[in-house]
Amino acid sequence: MSNPVLVEITRGGIVESVHRGSIAVLDAKGAVKLALGDVESPVYSRSSLKPMQAMPMVESGAAEAFGLSDEEVALACASHSGEPMHTTRVAAWLARLGLDESDLACGAHASRYEPVAEAMIRRGEKPSRLFNNCSGKHAGFLTVARHWDIATKGYEQPNHPVQRAVATTLSELCDAGELPFGIDGCAAPNFATSLTQFARAAARMAAPDKLERRRGEAARRIIASMIAHPELVSGTGRVCATLMRASRGRAAVKAGAEGFYAAWIPERGLGIAIKIDDGAGRAAETVIAAALESLNLLDDSEPAHSILRAPIRNTRGAVVGERRPSSALADLRLV
Amino acid sequence: MSNPVLVEITRGGIVESVHRGSIAVLDAKGAVKLALGDVESPVYSRSSLKPMQAMPMVESGAAEAFGLSDEEVALACASHSGEPMHTTRVAAWLARLGLDESDLACGAHASRYEPVAEAMIRRGEKPSRLFNNCSGKHAGFLTVARHWDIATKGYEQPNHPVQRAVATTLSELCDAGELPFGIDGCAAPNFATSLTQFARAAARMAAPDKLERRRGEAARRIIASMIAHPELVSGTGRVCATLMRASRGRAAVKAGAEGFYAAWIPERGLGIAIKIDDGAGRAAETVIAAALESLNLLDDSEPAHSILRAPIRNTRGAVVGERRPSSALADLRLV
Numbered sequence: 001m002s003n004p005v006l007v008e009i010t011r012g013g014i015v016e017s018v019h020r021g022s023i024a025v026l027d028a029k030g031a032v033k034l035a036l037g038d039v040e041s042p043v044y045s046r047s048s049l050k051p052m053q054a055m056p057m058v059e060s061g062a063a064e065a066f067g068l069s070d071e072e073v074a075l076a077c078a079s080h081s082g083e084p085m086h087t088t089r090v091a092a093w094l095a096r097l098g099l100d101e102s103d104l105a106c107g108a109h110a111s112r113y114e115p116v117a118e119a120m121i122r123r124g125e126k127p128s129r130l131f132n133n134c135s136g137k138h139a140g141f142l143t144v145a146r147h148w149d150i151a152t153k154g155y156e157q158p159n160h161p162v163q164r165a166v167a168t169t170l171s172e173l174c175d176a177g178e179l180p181f182g183i184d185g186c187a188a189p190n191f192a193t194s195l196t197q198f199a200r201a202a203a204r205m206a207a208p209d210k211l212e213r214r215r216g217e218a219a220r221r222i223i224a225s226m227i228a229h230p231e232l233v234s235g236t237g238r239v240c241a242t243l244m245r246a247s248r249g250r251a252a253v254k255a256g257a258e259g260f261y262a263a264w265i266p267e268r269g270l271g272i273a274i275k276i277d278d279g280a281g282r283a284a285e286t287v288i289a290a291a292l293e294s295l296n297l298l299d300d301s302e303p304a305h306s307i308l309r310a311p312i313r314n315t316r317g318a319v320v321g322e323r324r325p326s327s328a329l330a331d332l333r334l335v
Numbered sequence: 336m337s338n339p340v341l342v343e344i345t346r347g348g349i350v351e352s353v354h355r356g357s358i359a360v361l362d363a364k365g366a367v368k369l370a371l372g373d374v375e376s377p378v379y380s381r382s383s384l385k386p387m388q389a390m391p392m393v394e395s396g397a398a399e400a401f402g403l404s405d406e407e408v409a410l411a412c413a414s415h416s417g418e419p420m421h422t423t424r425v426a427a428w429l430a431r432l433g434l435d436e437s438d439l440a441c442g443a444h445a446s447r448y449e450p451v452a453e454a455m456i457r458r459g460e461k462p463s464r465l466f467n468n469c470s471g472k473h474a475g476f477l478t479v480a481r482h483w484d485i486a487t488k489g490y491e492q493p494n495h496p497v498q499r500a501v502a503t504t505l506s507e508l509c510d511a512g513e514l515p516f517g518i519d520g521c522a523a524p525n526f527a528t529s530l531t532q533f534a535r536a537a538a539r540m541a542a543p544d545k546l547e548r549r550r551g552e553a554a555r556r557i558i559a560s561m562i563a564h565p566e567l568v569s570g571t572g573r574v575c576a577t578l579m580r581a582s583r584g585r586a587a588v589k590a591g592a593e594g595f596y597a598a599w600i601p602e603r604g605l606g607i608a609i610k611i612d613d614g615a616g617r618a619a620e621t622v623i624a625a626a627l628e629s630l631n632l633l634d635d636s637e638p639a640h641s642i643l644r645a646p647i648r649n650t651r652g653a654v655v656g657e658r659r660p661s662s663a664l665a666d667l668r669l670v
Contacts, residue, residue, distance in 0.1 A: 002337040002355070009593070009614060012517025014527050016379055017593050017614035020337070020355075044351055107650025121456045132650060182347025183655040192349050258344070258352050278613035279344060279352030315442025315467060320518040 003037035006276070006329045007283040011312065011321035018326070019283030021259065021276040023291065024195035025334060028207035028269045030175065032196060034334055039199075042192035043275045044182060046256030047079040049190060050137050051222050051264065052173065052201060056165040057140045058218035062147030066096060073225035074232040075136030076143075079255060081235025082111030082131035089232070090135045097139070097146045104139070105156035106132040106186035113235055134186035141188070158189045167191060169215075173201035185257060195273040198262065202271025206264040223264050226252040239285050239307055246304030247297045253288055255281065261288040265295065282323060286310070290325045294334040338372035341611070341664045342618040346647065346656035353661070354618030356594065356611040358626065359530035360669060363542035363604045365510065367531060369669055374534075377527035378610045379517060381591030382414040384525060385472050386557050386599065387508065387536060391500040392475045393553035397482030401431060408560035409567040410471030411478075414590060416570025417446030417466035424567070425470045432474070432481050439474070440491035441467040441521035448570055469521035476523070493524045502526060504550075508536035520592065530608040533597065537606025541599040558599050561587040574620050574642055581639035582632045588623055590616065596623040600630065617658060621645070625660045629669040 002020060009017040022037025032039075054076040057063050063073060072093050080086035094100055108127045111117040120127065129135060138155075144162045145152045155162050158181060167189075171179055174197040184190040193201070205223060208216035226233050227249050234240035234255075243253050252264040259276030261284040272291050276283040289298065289308040298304045312321040337355060344352040357372025367374075389411040392398050398408060407428050415421035429435050443462045446452040455462065464470060473490075479497045480487045490497050493516060502524075506514055509532040519525040528536070540558060543551035561568050562584050569575035569590075578588050587599040594611030596619040607626050611618040624633070624643040633639045647656040660667075 011379060011525075012515065012527070014377060014379065014515060014517060016517070017612060019613050042349060044346060044349065105651070107652070109650055118456050121453050122459075124457075180347065180349060182349060182351070183649060183653065185649045185655075187649050187651045187653065190346075192347070277352065278354050278615055278618075280613055280615065283613075314518060314520045314522050315444055316440070316522045317442070318518065318522065320520075 001038070003277055004328045005326045007286045007323060008326050009312070009321065009323050016321065019276050019278060019280050021274065021283065021287060022195055023272070023274045023287060024199040025270055025272050025291070026196060026199040026203045028203045028210050030200050033270065034332070035196065036328070036332070039195040042180060042194055043260070044190050044192050044256075044258065045198050045260050045262065045273070046184060046190055046258055047134070048254045048256035048260045048262035049170075050077040050079070051205065051226065051252070051254060052170050053137060053166050054140050054222050055169045055215070055218050056162065057144050058221055059169070059214050060144055060147060060165070062144045065147050066143055068093070068143065070221070070225040071229055071232055072136070073222060074229035076140030077222060077226050077254065078136045078233045079133040080136060080232065081113040081238060082127065082133065083113045083116055083235055085232065086136070086235070087130040090130050090139050093139050094142070097142055099142055099146075099152065101129045103142060103152055104129040104132070104135055105188070106134050106138050108132060132186060134188070137188070138186065156188045163189055170201065173204050174198070175200060195275060198273040199271040202262055202264050202273065203269060204271070206266045206271055207269035223252045223266060226254070242303045242307060243289060243292060243298070246299050246301050247292060248299055251292060251297050253292070255284065259284045261285070263288060263291065265297065268295065286323055286325055287329060290329050290332060291334065294332045336373070338612055339663045340661045342621045342658060343661050344647070344656065344658050351656065354611050354613060354615050356609065356618065356622060357530055358607070358609045358622060359534040360605055360607050360626070361531060361534040361538045363538040363545050365535050368605065369667070370531065371663070371667070374530040377515060377529055378595070379525050379527050379591075379593065380533050380595050380597065380608070381519060381525055381593055382469070383589045383591035383595045383597035384505075385412045385414070386540065386561065386587070386589060387505050388472060388501050389475050389557050390504045390550070390553050391497065392479050393556055394504070394549055395479055395482060395500070397479045400482050401478055403428070403478065405556070405560040406564055406567055407471070408557060409564035411475035412557060412561050412589065413471045413568045414468040415471060415567065416448040416573060417462065417468065418448045418451055418570055420567065421471070421570070422465040425465050425474050428474050429477070432477055434477055434481075434487065436464045438477060438487055439464040439467070439470055440523070441469050441473050443467060467521060469523070473521065473523070491523045498524055505536065508539050509533070510535060530610060533608040534606040537597055537599050537608065538604060539606070541601045541606055542604035558587045558601060561589070577638045577642060578624060578627060578633070581634050581636050582627060583634055586627060586632050588627070590619065594619045596620070598623060598626065600632070603630065621658055621660055622664060625664050625667060626669065629667045
């Protein structure tokens with residue numbers, strides 16, 4: 001059995017490439033509102049997991065103890081572009097913990113925001129670990145370790161208490177037992193869940209009144225912080241920011257590598273989990289936009305709708321094709 | 336019906352993403368030596384088509400009239416990285432035609448070779464159209480137009496005699512009628528063929544003795560020029576160059592956008608055409624390497640074998656997974 005085609009890439013009159021995938025939408029009671037394709041096999045949610053990975057930071061009281069702002073909570077959930085708004089805030093946050101970028105376990109990579117990356121090349125500057133898109137998540141892990149007054153070194157190891165706390169929280173939110181894990185691009189463990197497990201966890205975070213009080217408060221703050229600071233969760237012009245702005249505060253969304261995408265919908269108490277079989281981010285973007293559109297969560301802004309149906313241009317700027325939802329995806333009805 | 340999974344991406348103990356696709360291997364008589372997946376639907380071969388698009392340039396006598404070197408013939412088949420070895424040669428070639436980069440219909444994009452791209456940013460230089468990976472192909476089209484003493488302006492239009500000659504030659508090599516086309520990234524038409532049609536055309540080029548004399552000489556020269564100059568067809572460290580070097584002169588290979596890959600095997604008179612459904616270049620690289628390996632065409636060099644089975648590293652450099660042939664692909668027997 002193969003998953004349905006969700007996204008088509010056209011050129012001229014021909015479908016040039018297709019993307020298969022699956023999507024699960026659940027509510028906080030665990031009721032499946034929509035399931036398309038295989039929603040039961042374990043998959044990595046990659047950076048879409050960051051809001052869950054931030055839960056122990058808030059739930060433990062660490063965020064409060066270190067006076068974290070909502071901006072910093074948003075950065076803990078971010079795959080950021082390494083713009084000054086991101087790197088300066090993470091640096092200041094680490095300084096408040098008595099730490100610096102050398103304490104981050106993630107490697108360095110260039111800023112994903114071209115003007116910054118090019119300016120650094122012109123100045124001959126090498127990116128530090130602060131520029132790693134996960135540096136906020138790592139600062140969040142370090143905040144928990146400092147709050148618990150335990151070793152910060154090795155905080156990214158699967159058996160470190162911070163990662164154990166992430167695993168336990170996620171398992172409880174998912175109604176799952178011990179979850180398998182792999183090592184993410186930033187060196188931290190990433191846990192594999194089914195799409196239904198992930199969407200259930202997201203739905204519970206989106207309906208925090210039904211959670212135990214401290215956990216519910218943590219979930220509420222994390223989702224609200226993401227929604228309040230879309231560009232801190234991603235970056236200037238990025239898809240997550242565009243979709244969150246187009247939802248006018250009604251959805252938190254988070255991309256993950258290898259074609260994962262997730263959404264938290266507080267007003268409906270829904271969680272959404274998407275995985276593109278082949279790992280293509282371009283397809284995951286179309287699917288999350290279609291899911292939000294089907295819930296009437298996108299305003300009429302052009303940038304959001306050009307994620308749903310994206311023109312493909314050649315190097316002269318002429319439109320030569322498009323990326324569009326397949327009929328299976330276009331027929332999706334969630335309202 | 337969906338195509339078989341050909342490539343798997345793993346992380347930890349889990350298959351994180353999969354790539355489906357199809358492959359056709361034919362000989363010059365049109366006999367199908369291998370067909371896996373859908374090999375009959377029309378697909379764009381994108382830049383894998385360049386050796387066919389170069390045929391009228393040699394067959395018409397234009398290459399001889401303008402004294403093109405084998406290096407220039409290789410560049411006509413190239414998706415080059417925009418290194419000085421490419422851009423200076425295309426510039427000199429255009430000058431010999433009495434033309435310059437403003438006559439190229441392709442748009443500009445940055446060099447794909449990072450040291451060159453970064454050096455240009457540091458110097459504040461903008462890439463010209465010479466840096467377009469297709470600039471050699473376009474110089475080839477212009478060579479035909481100059482040889483025929485017809486308008487060079489509009490040479491990229493589907494109804495221009497140069498493009499009509501490409502269409503006719505390709506149809507004849509394919510045993511096809513009028514082929515549908517779309518507009519490629521570089522503004523030239525790209526024709527859609529089935530994988531069997533493409534592989535048949537490639538096999539005929541790989542067995543030139545069986546073609547009409549002038550056409551056979553053109554095919555022989557084009558394939559020999561690619562094999563003699565792997566880095567001019569691609570660039571420093573690129574997959575096409577690595578695989579051609581590892582074949583020790585026994586295969587010409589050419590990548591195309593959206594997951595196409597092709598090979599011409601003179602010693603066997605075979606043509607190979609590969610299309611990954613979802614357009615992923617990473618998967619097409621694995622499949623072409625597996626196809627060459629199954630024909631015993633790869634030496635023991637590490638770079639070629641790390642295309643076949645590629646470690647996936649995190650930002651700290653640790654191996655966290657791999658890209659590997661699926662069992663269906665690993666079982667492929669072509670020898």
